[in-house]
Amino acid sequence: MTHATYENPVLNADWSDPDVVRVGDDFYLTASSFGRVPGLPLLHSRDLVNWTLVGHALERLEPEEEFRVPRHDGGVWAPSIRHHDERFWIFWGDPDRGVFQVNSPGIRGPWSRPRLVEAGRGLIDPCPLWDDETGEAYLVHAWARSRSGVKNRLTGHRMHPDGRSLLDEGQVIVDGDLLPGWFTLEGPKLHLHEGRFWILAPAGGVATGWQGAFRSRGFFGPYEERVVLEQGDTAVNGPHQGGWVRTAAGEDWFVHFQQRGAYGRVVHLQPMRWGDDGWPVLGAGGTPVAVHRRPDLPPQPPAAPTTDDDFPGGRYGRQWQWTANPGDGWAVRHSADGLRLTCVRSPGAGDLRVLPHVLTQRLPGRPGTAEVELRLDGTEPGARAGLAVLGDAYAWIGLERGGDGTVRLVHRFAEAGAGPERDAARPAPAPAGRARLLIEAGAGARCRFSYDLGDGPRSAGPVFAATPWRWVGALFGLFAAAPAGPGPAGSATFTRFRVTPR
Template identity: 45%
Template sequence: MKKKSLFLALLLCAGMGQLPASAQYHSKVWDPDLGNGMYKNPVLFADYSDPDAIAVGEDYYLTASSFNCIPGLPILHSKDLVNWEIIGHALNRQQPDSLFGKPQHGKGVWAPSIRYHKGEYFIYWGDPDQGIMRVSARQPQGPWGQPECVIAGKGMIDSCPLWDDDGHCYLVNGWAGSRAGFNSVLTMWELSADGSHAISAPRIVYDGGQLNHTTEGPKLYKHNGWYWILCPAGGVEHGWQLAMRARSPFGPYEARTVMRQGYTNINGPHQGAWVHTALGEGWFLHFNDRNAYGRVVYLQPMAWKGGWPVIGNDKDGDGCGEPYATYRKPKSNSKTRVNPQETDEFNTGELGLQWQWQANYNPLWGMPTANGTMRLYNADEQPGTGLWQAGNLLLQKLPAPTLTATAKMRVTAKSDGQYGGVVVMGMNYQALVCRRKGNKFELLQINCKDADRQGKETEKILATLEPTEVDTIPYSPAIHEDIYLRIRIDKGQARFSYSLDNKHYHSAGDSFSLRKGKWIGAKMGLVSMRPGTTGNRGWVDADWFRVE
């Protein structure tokens, strides 16, 4: 294993540090910058669903839904809206801890908005089970304060504030039919001048009805004396983008469709952020649903024609654009080429910002080590629950349609049944692990279908492995396996393989069709588990995780 200095003894949670500017990451699997003044969509081929972004001078900051994953509310930075890197997270723990200490798939952070007001950054979001929440910070990379409840209640989602020219503050939000019993409506509140609490009752300012059903995800702006709500309608996979305007924040609003799929193969292009750049251009970031890969982020030009925004390619001049697959880059003074982090050598003593847990972090799950590894202790596996309910899975988003991810690790087991390895997680999932049986390891494939519906895991033993090393100490001796585990993903299919020398790889088990998680894309990463809750834990020491 590599020997590197440790400059943080442990992490309270993944993603607490900021990537130094000198360590700009370049992806081997997806780079939207074509290098000739053009870019290709998506600019983020990863599940940054419900994106929102702002311009602060010549810097751009983006956040996105994170649901139950922790750390949550990722913060990405760009100088040109095409080249992005992760610089932090705004949410280190979700409350209450008694709930989010275990996976709560699909709950938590829905459709946030990020805003900059009087030298402070704010992120508002809707937790459908608790109400409208917010956090704030003086710097976008943090530290961010503790979450505050702005409006308590059930069913409120997708919130966005606006500080008006006269100092008044307003907030628009959508509603979750699964909690409220109704949806497709947008409501407006007046907040206190500091945006901390409501000072008015809500008012319905738009009802999508049948024409614009599933109206949600609103973003609130003011432009040329008009109040604007930009929002999607029609649902994630088949919807379209609306713009609506009124002379008062409380309406009535007139609505138009300003972008739809049209004759392109980019389905459901909607829900995102209007960004007005320091160099005078308008751009719109939105998502496109890619099934198991999640909702990836596209960038479109946005122009104003006849007092209305038009997004994308309005080739027939009807005021409703179609998304571009490629386009010229936004005007920028930056020449930086950078991508969101994927590979992690685990050398710094800090967990890379690309990693998330399935629940609030527990130090018993593991931490970085002083010798350049990430140690994951076995978590307690409750009978019948499977990995769907394992909070300690260390996962990251899939960053491209085709990729190979390889992990070098040492699996250490103190007793029978303890195991570690790699996993592709979603409502269907598959893992390749080494599990102790007696004084040897079994190479094991774990499968589960319909995990969100209490689907049960099945196992297939693929090989028996002699341990690399066996402890000779009399107290709680362990056996160890040094192994390379690989995930190959191509067009929605995954296949695993393994090697004992990183030269000769052997196919392992059956191929696997990816399936998304609850409101998120499928993810990949590391697993370390034990049956039951007693005895000394085994662990996995991951030396590196490389994506190429």
């Protein structure tokens, strides 16, 4: 009998630092969201291969004043998701504030407001564990050197069983500096298995490292270590942190990410078994698989997180995230003809990287074309709106109202780091104030921009190579903006957003 197979990556976009949990016959995954809002995406699957986005656990980032502007290196880092006492729990580290948690009786909420479990700079990648036999609870976390001056070690704590606080100051339970060849140890996931505490944690750096396993009879150690997944002669660099999950039938699987430049951190699924020596064996004898037999679970129809959006009733889908906490009125509610974005006035309107009112979604990991129809109703000179590819460098194409009141098609870019936008193509008159905008993202995230003003598509400017942001893959973005000044500046309406695979 031939078993159906799957291909990696199973989530071919930037679902960074994934962790998974099974509840009954359902699997749930969450991932880092950093400074984007809403945060803590929640994905659902019945077979570990096909996933859909069902919501977010974090409506806004706190404190509000810190996340009124984009902070791509802050916010939600590397969450862990667990199910305990009939509730879902998600713990994460904010590298500037400490360890937080939210919880809910159901995956779709309502989720509690974030609770600070342990304050401190540099506390990242927390993972809780409840021992149902003893009633004890524990938490392990890693360290961000950028905030604390410390890295390459894992610290363990006893935790109050209610998950609201820690019961001790903690102690280092794995010191990577004492392990020959180990560096940048982080991303721990804590488990109990056959009388031992297990920590699955990567080391060696996001793009070049490996997955390690640590085991001990007691939570505070001592721990033995082993490398259980590494690149070998495969094309999967990393492979980096993720989570172990067991099906109801007893099969073991491991979900992890691979860093792919502008595409961000794409998600792979590895088979997992326990060797005769009691250590886990991941992938094909310790190296990642590209194709493998599917998990022994009921067949499911193909599914992936949605990209397309018709903006029904003026609402945008759950695949979109703002680059900071959204303000009132950025998106006009109950718009009958599409997504209407206000041309928000901002002194930073000339640099999309600093605007909080950019609505984004992940750049797909395979070639395809994004397109959207735009009407500019912005009334003020300098009012503009468009479709962008965002990263350390960015480019966009869209419409802008000139000082003489006319509307023109513009295509601009900005290089990595600081620096003003520059024209990537000569502006073209757009007297109807409408355009169809297209970005063809090819191999290597090389993007070609084009437009249609009603007389057929035309190419605009040279190829633009998309770049990641810090910790974040490149993003598609929709925006409307205007220079600083008094009074309203109008709006822009987007309709029929599509991403068509090539």
